[in-house]
Amino acid sequence: xxxxxxxxxxxxxxxxxxxxxxxxxxxxxxxxxxxxxxxxxxxxxxxxxxxxxxxxxxxxxxxxxxxxxxxxxxxxxxxxxxxxxxxxxxxxxxxxxxxxxxxxxxxxxxxxxxxxxxxxxxxxxxxxxxxxxxxxxxxxxxxxxxxxx
Numbered sequence: 001x002x003x004x005x006x007x008x009x010x011x012x013x014x015x016x017x018x019x020x021x022x023x024x025x026x027x028x029x030x031x032x033x034x035x036x037x038x039x040x041x042x043x044x045x046x047x048x049x050x051x052x053x054x055x056x057x058x059x060x061x062x063x064x065x066x067x068x069x070x071x072x073x074x075x076x077x078x079x080x081x082x083x084x085x086x087x088x089x090x091x092x093x094x095x096x097x098x099x100x101x102x103x104x105x106x107x108x109x110x111x112x113x114x115x116x117x118x119x120x121x122x123x124x125x126x127x128x129x130x131x132x133x134x135x136x137x138x139x140x141x142x143x144x145x146x147x148x149x
Contacts, residue, residue, distance in 0.1 A: 035123055035124040035128070036123060037106075037107075037123060038106075039106055039137075040106060040132065040137050041097075041101055041103075041106035041107070042128070042131035042132045042134065042135040042137045043118075043121055043127070043128065043131045044097060044098040044100075044101040044108070045097050045098075045101075045131070045135055046094065046095050046096070046097075047094070047097075047098045048090055048092070048093030048094045048095065048096045048097075048098065048099070049086075049087055049090035049091050049092070049093050049098060049099050049100075050076075050086075050087050050098055050099065050100050050110075050114065050115050050118070051115050051117045051118070052072040052073075052075075052076055052087065052115045052116075053066070053068050053069040053072045053115070053116060053117070054069060054072055054073055054076065056088075056091060059088065061073060061076055061087075061088075068116040071116055072115050072116050075113045075114070075115065075116075076113070078113060079110050079113035080110065080113075083100060083109070083110040083113060086099040086100055087099060087100070100114070
């Protein structure tokens, strides 16, 4: 999945009340709410720090090899100083919200610099579904993604 298509899946200009609504009442297709990241952040709730594919050598981030790691390295270097500090401060943390997560609006503070794994995370996919179930996100709206084996 390219960065462009992953970004496109996260953008939605449809008002929340219109999600899943059909304009043609004669349609035989059932109403199915579309999944998006609005009000979710389930995948960010336990990672502790942005999951860059990097290692720290004496507190200095270095790529571990591969194109994804090198891309992550360049994204982190391009991020604002406070984002870099949050990454280094929270590195190794688990079972807490990502250091880049704005918990008040359930959004990444540094979205344009997010790691590769966040860019390719499939909204509505297997892991998205499991994280949503774990945090009981979607059930309050009557929307739960289907889980697969």
